[in-house]
Amino acid sequence: MIKADDISLDDELMGAQQDRPDKPEEACGVFGVYAPGEDVAKMTYFGLFALQHRGQEAAGIATFSHQGATLYKDMGLVTRVFNEEILQGLKGDWAVGHTRYSTTGSSRVVNAQPVLVDTPKGQIALAHNGNLVNTDALRQALLKRNHAFVSTTDSEMIALLMGDAVKDGMGWIDAAIDAAKCSDGAFSLVIGTPEGVIGLRDPYGVRPLVIGVLPHEDHSKLPHYVLASETCALDILGAEYLRDVEPGELVWIDESGLTSRRWSDAKSRKLCVFEMIYFARPDSLMHEESLYSYRMRIGRQLAKESTTDADIVIAVPDSGIPAAIGYSQVSGIPYAEGLIKNRYVGRTFIQPTQSMREMGIRMKLNPLKDVLQGKRVIIVDDSIVRGTTSRKIVKALRDAGATEVHMRISSPPVTHPCFYGIDTDNQDQLIAATKSVAEIAEQIGVDSLAYLSWAGMLKSTMQPTENFCSACFTGDYPIEIPDSIRRSKLILEAATVG
Ligand code: SF4
Numbered sequence: 001m002i003k004a005d006d007i008s009l010d011d012e013l014m015g016a017q018q019d020r021p022d023k024p025e026e027a028c029g030v031f032g033v034y035a036p037g038e039d040v041a042k043m044t045y046f047g048l049f050a051l052q053h054r055g056q057e058a059a060g061i062a063t064f065s066h067q068g069a070t071l072y073k074d075m076g077l078v079t080r081v082f083n084e085e086i087l088q089g090l091k092g093d094w095a096v097g098h099t100r101y102s103t104t105g106s107s108r109v110v111n112a113q114p115v116l117v118d119t120p121k122g123q124i125a126l127a128h129n130g131n132l133v134n135t136d137a138l139r140q141a142l143l144k145r146n147h148a149f150v151s152t153t154d155s156e157m158i159a160l161l162m163g164d165a166v167k168d169g170m171g172w173i174d175a176a177i178d179a180a181k182c183s184d185g186a187f188s189l190v191i192g193t194p195e196g197v198i199g200l201r202d203p204y205g206v207r208p209l210v211i212g213v214l215p216h217e218d219h220s221k222l223p224h225y226v227l228a229s230e231t232c233a234l235d236i237l238g239a240e241y242l243r244d245v246e247p248g249e250l251v252w253i254d255e256s257g258l259t260s261r262r263w264s265d266a267k268s269r270k271l272c273v274f275e276m277i278y279f280a281r282p283d284s285l286m287h288e289e290s291l292y293s294y295r296m297r298i299g300r301q302l303a304k305e306s307t308t309d310a311d312i313v314i315a316v317p318d319s320g321i322p323a324a325i326g327y328s329q330v331s332g333i334p335y336a337e338g339l340i341k342n343r344y345v346g347r348t349f350i351q352p353t354q355s356m357r358e359m360g361i362r363m364k365l366n367p368l369k370d371v372l373q374g375k376r377v378i379i380v381d382d383s384i385v386r387g388t389t390s391r392k393i394v395k396a397l398r399d400a401g402a403t404e405v406h407m408r409i410s411s412p413p414v415t416h417p418c419f420y421g422i423d424t425d426n427q428d429q430l431i432a433a434t435k436s437v438a439e440i441a442e443q444i445g446v447d448s449l450a451y452l453s454w455a456g457m458l459k460s461t462m463q464p465t466e467n468f469c470s471a472c473f474t475g476d477y478p479i480e481i482p483d484s485i486r487r488s489k490l491i492l493e494a495a496t497v498g
Pocket of ligand 1 (some may be wrong): 144275422470
């Protein structure tokens, strides 16, 4: 994840800002596998392919054997970065990989991961999902020790801290714990070392990290393990979900199998609730059920809280679909497909022309006129961040003949920025930070607008409320944010909050 000193690329930033999706964006997927005798590079490739939704700007794989490490990383989608020839050059018995979404202005290959760092005992490769909040202090400490930074990421700082601890004589596990103890914020890490793979989660478990076991028929041998941000990356390899890496836990995987060390006192869990609502893939498991089921449940809760008369319920595809189906089930209003998504539109290096941009959202979403014509429509989406896309969608529905458009959002208003690895803009760009629900409804041009309540969102998780971070809806940040970082994203307290 990128820090403030990336802002030197202002031009790039302006261009990218214009085309950014109107959604909070995930900042990384991590993956690791320990499987001597298997094609670990290819396994990591498929793992990253399954985690592509967590980051589309860069991808990398580092493979290891007792002879050393090999790394390949570049800008672009996993399928663009790697081909058969590159994967064949990545030899080893264990591997770590990373898919990256960068905040604007930082789309440079030096910031791609895994981060490779030399230590006196060999190289380590670190893949990070999350965001540290004490980077100023860490940077100063590392500069005092004469480190030169290759990238502008906080992830490199963790890797350098670990390298220093190895230099001081620590083993791999203690060195990783030493680096983790210096780090504040959100971090799910997968680290390749010359002897095995580490999985480690911050004390609050803000970002997910799961352990899987690869299928093995010879039960006289130890099983091979996989680490991944989400269970969908286990499924693609046929691996069985074993359990989560617990908040404040380190797992070490080597030729002796898997061992666990608790490196931090148990704190209250604070899984990012936005993982549940939107970020993670609907086919991933969290709390032992698919997120598809949770998202249908929040749709049902939304219908209980804010029903209205209409002819059809439609979704903003794909992420709004389960909630729209849940809404339809409780309201009794039929579910229909009103918008067709072009599934091949992603982040691209070929930008549309200005006139094409003005055509609105139709490159991504095309309304079905015969479904919408003359209908009162309820459209369900998972969140509104800046409101720019919502306005275009509503206009497209009306142009296609909808007589009324009622928007229902399956999360509460996003009023605060995220400091833990999600790009939710500065606070003054969040529409709900400065406008009331009625003002937002007017701005996006709907007949009515309602959000899911905060209590309804958390009740639907069927887990204790205190197990989640929901700071972007409340401003109640579970991990303290230093003032220097807060100021960069928060607007003045005096601002009106709707
Ligand atoms: S602030 Fe919001 S996006 Fe960030 S970790 Fe908390 S719930 Fe997730």
